[in-house]
Amino acid sequence: MKKYVVYKRVSTAEQGRSGLGLEAQERDIQLFLEGFSDVPFEIVSSFVDVLSGGNNDRPELKKAIDLAKKEDAELLVAKLDRLSRKVSFIASLMDDPKLSIRVAQMPYADKFQLHIYAALAEQERDFISARTKAALAEAKRRGKQLGGLRDKTMKRNEVVKADAQRRAEKLRGAILPMKEAGMSLRAIADELNTLDIPTARNGKWTAMQVKRTLERLDTSNILRQTP
The missing domain is CATH 3.40.50.1390 (Resolvase, N-terminal catalytic domain)
Known part of the structure; x- marks a missing residue:
């Protein structure tokens, strides 16, 4: 029993x-x-x-x-x-x-999947904390909200871009080890779906979405290395 x-x-x-x-x-x-x-x-x-x-x-x-x-x-x-x-x-x-x-x-x-999920959750909490602190500091520095339609559009685009980058960073600890292990884009997508990790729109992963996420992580690495 x-x-x-x-x-x-x-x-x-x-x-x-x-x-x-x-x-x-x-x-x-x-x-x-x-x-x-x-x-x-x-x-x-x-x-x-x-x-x-x-x-x-x-x-x-x-x-x-x-x-x-x-x-x-x-x-x-x-x-x-x-x-x-x-x-x-x-x-x-x-x-x-x-x-x-x-x-x-x-x-x-299984234990491997639970470990990945725990690591992703911890990364997300750390990132949200850092993002909140940065947003508060920026708001304090500006002292007021930006106005105008163009400013609002640019601000909205920046939010969308930041959210996409945030999603990529949250998945860094899961996707990069699988890529380095030689798994194909399709295999990585299948593993993310098996872990019930949704895409940004709460959908299923595809090979193309994994490719775009990896590209964002590559760009992030370049920015980190720029003096």
Whole structure:
């Protein structure tokens, strides 16, 4: 019989008291159990932490991990970031030969795919943080908004271009290793689709889209190397 130890996490005491976030996690876990799990199955126990994902010293997570190992059960979470927002911590859990992890939202993902997803998520958070700081600094420097139709059009085009570059940078940690491993554009596209990583328009990847993303990354490297 398949065994699971369920772990859920919310970030604040308010969320913990109100159930915000916990309800969504419970829904995803239930969808996994009903549609993707081996049967029969048993929920050995469930644990909940009310702590930030940046804090890896979580008592309920430790209890869940210890019990999963003891019962030879899979540690089941709704989303990967419920375990941690740090790829290094997630990698350490995956390196534990006695621990098996299952993510409800990615029911067929293996350890390699989960690692890539964690790395991408961490890169995205870092990039968003840097972009927000840069935008605030620029707004402060200008002191006022630009006016005029032409300015608005240019600003819109800059946003589109920046978003495309942001998407490319977010995927750097996944696409470049696959390219360096000799995978074809089509094979890279297939792998991204398997990982359920959407394109900018929430569509499926094609070889041409992978090619354009790689071109943006190449341009980015040239800019970085320019003195």
